[in-house]
Amino acid sequence: MKVLIADDTNTDRLLLKLHLAKLGCQVIEAKNGQEAVSQYSAHLNEIDLILIDVQMPKLNGFEAVKAIREVQQQNKQEWFPVIFLSASANEKDVEDGIMAGGDDYLIKPISQKVLAAKMHAMKRISDMRSRLVESNKMLESLASTDYLTGIANRRFFEVSLERVFDALTNEGDTCFACGILDLDKFKDINDSFGHDIGDKVLIDVASLVQEHIAENDLFGRLGGEEFGLVLVSESREGLIQRFETIQKRIEDYQFVYTGQLIEVTASIGVVAVSDECKTRNQLLKRADKLLYQAKTSGRNQVCYDI
Numbered sequence: 001m002k003v004l005i006a007d008d009t010n011t012d013r014l015l016l017k018l019h020l021a022k023l024g025c026q027v028i029e030a031k032n033g034q035e036a037v038s039q040y041s042a043h044l045n046e047i048d049l050i051l052i053d054v055q056m057p058k059l060n061g062f063e064a065v066k067a068i069r070e071v072q073q074q075n076k077q078e079w080f081p082v083i084f085l086s087a088s089a090n091e092k093d094v095e096d097g098i099m100a101g102g103d104d105y106l107i108k109p110i111s112q113k114v115l116a117a118k119m120h121a122m123k124r125i126s127d128m129r130s131r132l133v134e135s136n137k138m139l140e141s142l143a144s145t146d147y148l149t150g151i152a153n154r155r156f157f158e159v160s161l162e163r164v165f166d167a168l169t170n171e172g173d174t175c176f177a178c179g180i181l182d183l184d185k186f187k188d189i190n191d192s193f194g195h196d197i198g199d200k201v202l203i204d205v206a207s208l209v210q211e212h213i214a215e216n217d218l219f220g221r222l223g224g225e226e227f228g229l230v231l232v233s234e235s236r237e238g239l240i241q242r243f244e245t246i247q248k249r250i251e252d253y254q255f256v257y258t259g260q261l262i263e264v265t266a267s268i269g270v271v272a273v274s275d276e277c278k279t280r281n282q283l284l285k286r287a288d289k290l291l292y293q294a295k296t297s298g299r300n301q302v303c304y305d306i
């Protein structure tokens with residue numbers, strides 16, 4: 001455990017350091033509140049616990065912890081416990097300490113046994129919180145991932161679409177467009193080769209397209225054999241080229257399963273933002289119409305309104 005101790009009294013700090021060393025902790029020291037804030041900032045994401053005196057020059061313990069919690073939030077750092085140290089703790093001090101972002105209080109002189117017990121309790125809370133944060137991250141990822149292909153699902157794509165378009169619109173010169181890609185005659189693939197092979201085709205198409213997806217693009221499975229794309233380029237021609245490359249990549253790829261070569265092609269409808277077409281629903285509706293146009297014009301092609 002890495003512990004930051006802040007105390008202006010040298011002997012108190014030294015004693016605390018000895019206690020903590022016996023408990024196997026690594027210690028970082030600060031001689032006043034201001035130094036505690038800078039030490040915390042210099043060791044972001046490393047500190048597991050702060051033990052901080054209330055009465056200190058420059059910034060007192062309460063002010064320092066308030067500032068530390070702000071730095072923690074600004075830098076999106078994980079929560080860690082803070083224990084105040086004081087020669088006396090009246091009700092008001094305890095209240096102020098908790099309100100400032102502290103979690104517990106220790107009365108000086110500090111008993112090694114009480115210190116060890118409190119640290120144990122804080123570690124338990126901290127571990128429990130870490131597990132909760134991990135579970136939430138996993139749930140969030142599951143809720144936004146397509147179970148079959150591992151790419152973003154419809155929910156994530158739709159939620160991100162407006163945000164991505166807003167961000168790109170503010171960038172001024174950038175060209176970008178939204179596309180709906182739909183595999184051609186996919187029902188025939190399922191019917192001829194079986195649903196499991198159909199699934200493999202979907203997985204392979206997703207990873208083929210993914211190879212062409214850059215950091216600022218967006219790609220997700222909208223459902224069935226339908227995928228959503230937002231591609232970015234420096235020019236309109238560059239944008240068209242990117243959609244054509246993806247369509248051609250699918251056409252040229254050798255989809256071979258259990259020794260059988262399957263012909264797979266895709267149609268794409270592509271739309272850019274205009275005065276009449278700027279909301280998420282308008283964009284998806286227009287892209288869908290263009291996709292229909294690509295299908296009725298013979299499939300295996302891209303239709304644009306950009």
Ligand SMILES: Nc1nc2c(ncn2[C@@H]2O[C@H](COP(=O)(O)OP(=O)(O)OP(=O)(O)O)[C@@H](O)[C@H]2O)c(=O)[nH]1
Pocket residue numbers: 148182183184185186187188190194195196197198199202223224225295299
């Ligand atoms: N293997 C597999 N098939 C799926 C999945 N989701 C949807 N499908 C199938 O995808 C097929 C889509 O068929 P249609 O909507 O008729 O479209 P299509 O045959 O691709 O024809 P066009 O789009 O007109 O070119 C249906 O047979 C669905 O059962 C999936 O997750 N896995």
